[in-house]
Amino acid sequence: MDALFPPDRSLLFPQFETYRLQPLDPDEDVISFPLPGQGATQSRVGYNTHLLSFSEVKSRIEWNHLAAGQGRRGMYVDADWNVIGFQLEDDYQPTFSTIANIRPGPSSEPKRQPEYPSCIQLDNSYWAVADGAGALHLVKTSCAEEPFSGEIERSEGPKSSGVNSDGAESLDSEPFLIQGVRRDGDGKSLALLLSFAHPVGKAQKQLSSSTAFELVEWTIGHLGGSTANGHARLPSHFYGSDLPISVDWSGVQGSQSWTVLSSKQYTEPQAWDAQQSMEIEKKQRENLVDSRKPGLGAKRKRPSPPIFAEAESSQAAVAATTRREGAKIEEMDESAERAGNDDSPYSWTQTADAFTLHLDFPPGTSRQEITISLDDTSLDIVASSMADTDTPLFRFLRRRKRRWFGDIDAGGSTWTYEPKTGVLEFEVVKRDTNIRWPSLFVPSDDDDDDDDDETYDDIPETFDAATLAAVRESFGRIRERNSSEPEGNHPAIPALLREEMDYDLDDDEDFDGGGMMYAESGGGGGGGGHKIGRDVLVGTLTSVGEAKWSKASSTVVSLPMSGDLNDGIMIKSAVDGLLFCPPQSGDPSNRPWSHRTTSPALSFVLGSKRDVRFVKHVIQHSKDAIRTTVMAFDSGAVPGSGNAYIYYPPVDRMTAKQGVVKISGGERGALLGVGQIVVNGKIVVVALCEKELVVLRSVLRD
Template sequence: MFASRPNRALLNPKFEGYKLDAVDEASVLRRQPLPYKPKQTTTSSHIPLSFREVQSRIRHNHLVSSPDLHSVFYIDGELRVVQVSFDDKMEPTCAVVFELPAPMVTDEAGELHREYASVAFAGHNAEMLFVTDGCGTLYTLMVGVAEYKATLSGTHNVPFESDAPRPFKIHTSARVDADSVILLVSAAVRLHDSSKPASVRATVEYDIYALQILLSKSDLEKPKILWHLRGADAPLYSAYAPEHAAFLLIGSEPYRSLTAPPRLSSPELSEQMPLPRTTHGDASRDDTTPPPYAWTQDEEEVTVAFPLPASTSSSAISVLFAPQSLTLRAPGAPSLSTTKLWAPIAPSSSFWTWDAAGSTRYGLLTLHIEKSHAHTRWASLFAENAATSELEVPETLDASALAHIRDALEKFTASAAEQVQNPLPSLASGELDDELDADAGARVVLSWVRASDGQPIPEPWAQSDADCSLSVLSTPLPGTSGLSLIVKHTLDGLFFTRNDHGTWTHARTHPALAFVLASKRDVRFVHHLAHRGVLALEAGAATGGGNAYIYRASGTHALHAPQAILRVAGATAGTLLGVAAVRVGGGDEVAIVCLCENDLVILRDVL
């Protein structure tokens, strides 16, 4: 699996914790009031937002970096496209480069919610900008950086399945060749189930579309839908890999083609426990010979069934229940004489039934044995001794019970192995909270699809990614290049980079990152900047929130790592809406720009 291949030499089990680095806020943080203020209110229907729609809006980044990292763009509350440029001293200049027409919003459908307006560049082309108004219209703008002005090159209505406009959001773009750009967009869809009550009848999923825009065509040309997938939610992260001509989609479930067969929600039939045999390894015995009995259990009762000839009279059956044993006399059944059971039972509440109605060959003698100690699981029917070894038959389990036991066993053995191979950092001693720590990161799967048709990549590296599930703690800082992820591993965060051959490599460990992030309840964005460290940004909606937590990288064997805390959002700045990277001057230094409702905040030299 992706995250189970850590480089052991990069793990640091002796790490003790992060130490506060009291940075001078005046030297690293600059706050600029915004003349054009964004907002995050989009609801345009009387139907409340579903959990997945709310989650998509929380994850939405309102700020986009230009490909050259010299400026950032966002759309304000009046649907004005705003460009923020920076000089060599990181002095920001805000200018409206285009005003989108006010959309004609109706509530005829009754179920459509406006999406946030979104922006994306045409791959690495810093002059071509794609903008959506959140109501279903796509605009192509040509941006003149020096003049702070954009001209409209095309207005497009996306040809979805219905003729009515459908709100959608842009996630990423890719310049696949000289003549075309592919936009990856998502649109919520409500699925109705008439068999359910009206209050819970509709469920929300997300359609993922690849829109091809031919740059040589006129502005009347509609985008072409290359392919269409569907998933449980909007992608947490998406990226284009030109070396494979493929898109990476990260979501809570695999994204599927609508023409593909549905995924099984229950274990395969091959996973069901096979019928017990009585051969005990004797190859001369007939494998079709039925077992002498079958048994199963729940929390309070053990049920044992013996197949007997249908001609058997009930008077020929004798069953005696004792606190520790069972006695059975019946034609065709194993002879049991005070045979000790696995655990004590309640004889007064145990009973048997005989049913041969409608059968000419076999009837069923069923023993209903009540456990003396409820919730105790029996490993076998009889106590282990030489007299009962030939009578033992494995418990019969249905597929769901078998799957539950298998999952519990795998979790236990994996946890035990990790404790042996990967001792926990010392700061976790006595501080573990399994329920709280489980919330760190987003549990996701990776889907690689071809840019041309949306089909899964058949190569082994892509299939290996698709077969694993992992908890993502951090994604790359928007605007920076390179494909990397930080994933949860026990209490740590493992920084993985990916090369052109499709191999993920564990390049650095951020000790106890999952542990410290688990306690942050108002975090909206978590991003990393290459090998330098991790930035966790609170939304600022909670009282006392709005902080930026900076966890800097440390040496492999360091006992401590530096941590800084800066106030970014909240109070007069308002809620945090976006974050992106910009380049400082013409050098390699990268600054972090945070977009709040009222302020623009620039962070320098924090990572």
């Protein structure tokens, strides 16, 4: 786990054993109500009319068609393009109302692939609804004390700043999705973050092997008083190669920006070359498919041997390949050694209970010129003779008192210095053994530190020759699976590790029927491992056109049911799920998030699910603690599925409760969306299926 999400060891459950079943009554805890009209749908693409890129297909599978808001209200667009609003009463009975019809007319049909309709609540009286064909409707609704009704106050046609692949200007009607809402301090001036998809390649044939996605902040002005159309607010639009999985406005001190979770970075147009990105992606995919090495137990196509192959030439080719591989390994070792000595101010290696830190001062530096302070939590080195130099070592020493990644035993640690060579070496004993440190130091919280200084905290560990030799020897002992052995059951793989195996492309584009976010290769069931969660980067996009991104990706296994990132995101750590909340001040892309709660073995139990569409968590605040309940929802599109799996907070250090209840599939249809609504101070989970609205009124425990 990288330094952006540092775990709090006091919140972990190293002795956790199992989940115990919490009985749920389907008749008492779950109630369902038929949808009006033809119900909801996710089938809005005509057969063979448009071909989508993989990123678009994946985002459509993960799209949440239900918009849950305040005032006990929710909204969706049904199969007949009617905007349907509903309001839950005290007995959780929904009252449905048809607000408007937003079916695109023949003149507004876009030439590009239309998007799904999307809704979002702006405030207690206004909602924004996009028809997926290029129109944005502002809907004024009744106050919360009255029955839910409304009408379209005005409509707009937001445009992106993108261009077609042939360099022409954007089309008049551009489909888009509503990703998030920004509310200014007066509560009435709002802006929406919209995403546009731009095909790259043979756009004239509507065949897109790659897609560029553009994020645009669209200001809609003051509600209720102005009828003027909105305008693009961001002076610089941002481009990326994948849609974000979550977007939220961050208005904390020191970070007035959009917080974006995405597998790919979004950058300014000057840094984005869509055509080049497409070619690089295509080349990488071809190389991965043709030459990647499969994991243990994976099938691999063997090329047919040539008919007239000579035994001698085959042996010579094998020998030549072996020599080349050996030379390549030696070259990599030498390159790694040179890289560790040239640009890095220090190098370090570690074992289970200790680590060695190595620094090179200029030869001849006397011992009296170096002051060293070593304690259980930090290291402070001062070199008076290097005050006027500009070297990596001096820039590293410029910041005083660097904090260790974990506690050490200062009393049992030693250091030595050799003035002739300038070599300073520390032998440091870890306080907690059998824990491998991902980095030597914890990044500073000081905003004045430059990027180079933060990089010095994340210098990777240097592996010594003995470790590299052991790795090469272990790979030499690997044998291929025999035809008599079951697939995915290689004897060299521990049983728990098989849940973490991923036989597909390691590029977040695994797709095997389901393509779900939380079980990316699991949609159709079957054997073999599959990947849990989504590897994402944390980015911030400001209104002045700046984009900042985290240095490393992290695996997100759950997003907040409320859609508010202040409720935290669940990060995969080994087999657990750790809830992290954004910092109270500063940039969320480089300031450490705070670890609040832990769902033990969450990643492990999710690994057994094969049809999960959404994984969301609900936060319940009490006087002295935060309770996190994680819910995994089947899509309901596969026979025999349609369950909601509820994982409650731990009861003690060794056990926790889990429940399961049927909510989708069968006559209810597939699951299309989930959300939370507050009724009389109690959080209620609502699920939108194709034919019914399901209310989980008693599954959350106080």
